[in-house]
Amino acid sequence: MPEQISILIVDDHALVREGIRKILSLERRFKVVAEAASGKKAIELSRSWRPDIVLLDINLPDITGIEVCKTIKQEMPATSIIALTIHDQEEYIIEMIRNGIAAYLLKDVSPDQLINTIVQVAEGKSFISPSITDKIFKQIHKLSAKPPEHRPRGLTERELEVLRLVANGDSNKTIASKLYISEKTVKNHLTNIFQKLGVSDRTQAVLLAIKEKIVKI
Numbered sequence: 449m450p451e452q453i454s455i456l457i458v459d460d461h462a463l464v465r466e467g468i469r470k471i472l473s474l475e476r477r478f479k480v481v482a483e484a485a486s487g488k489k490a491i492e493l494s495r496s497w498r499p500d501i502v503l504l505d506i507n508l509p510d511i512t513g514i515e516v517c518k519t520i521k522q523e524m525p526a527t528s529i530i531a532l533t534i535h536d537q538e539e540y541i542i543e544m545i546r547n548g549i550a551a552y553l554l555k556d557v558s559p560d561q562l563i564n565t566i567v568q569v570a571e572g573k574s575f576i577s578p579s580i581t582d583k584i585f586k587q588i589h590k591l592s593a594k595p596p597e598h599r600p601r602g603l604t605e606r607e608l609e610v611l612r613l614v615a616n617g618d619s620n621k622t623i624a625s626k627l628y629i630s631e632k633t634v635k636n637h638l639t640n641i642f643q644k645l646g647v648s649d650r651t652q653a654v655l656l657a658i659k660e661k662i663v664k665i
Contacts, residue, residue, distance in 0.1 A: 458490040487511035521548035551575040585617035
């Protein structure tokens, strides 16, 4: 993680940007390098500043945050994007995940959670608001059952099966029943999966699996 995290704030409401800036000023490791009120300006400033983090609203007056996210991640893959929005609809969440966001927060998030999420993302982790986790799992429930042709990240076939069922929203008990193994064995597989994917929980594992197309939705 860089000693100082450079941040670009993107929101079309000046009061919102000011509020976010004041919150971020509480953390010495953060440096707000620029602000943008539109999608095109966000892309322009990202190209100029190459920030570590972009705090991105989805609703923008010219192009959508989804389009902004896609462009930035294509041109500047090292820049991490945190969606900060009022929208909790599945289609927005999934599209942002598909286009490479590192975190998805709702605007009612606490200042401490916003700060903690930025730090986590700067450390290479992912995060989504707990209140919308269920929505993601319900959408992922429709994922394709067809296995990938290769075994990414060194996952075994059994670990891939477990990961697909986790993405399906199944509990450890349900996974054990479907695969005819014990819950302890499921936990052991999850430990191995988390280690191989470099994540610490089920949600992060699913987000990474979607991004790397280990599972399909």
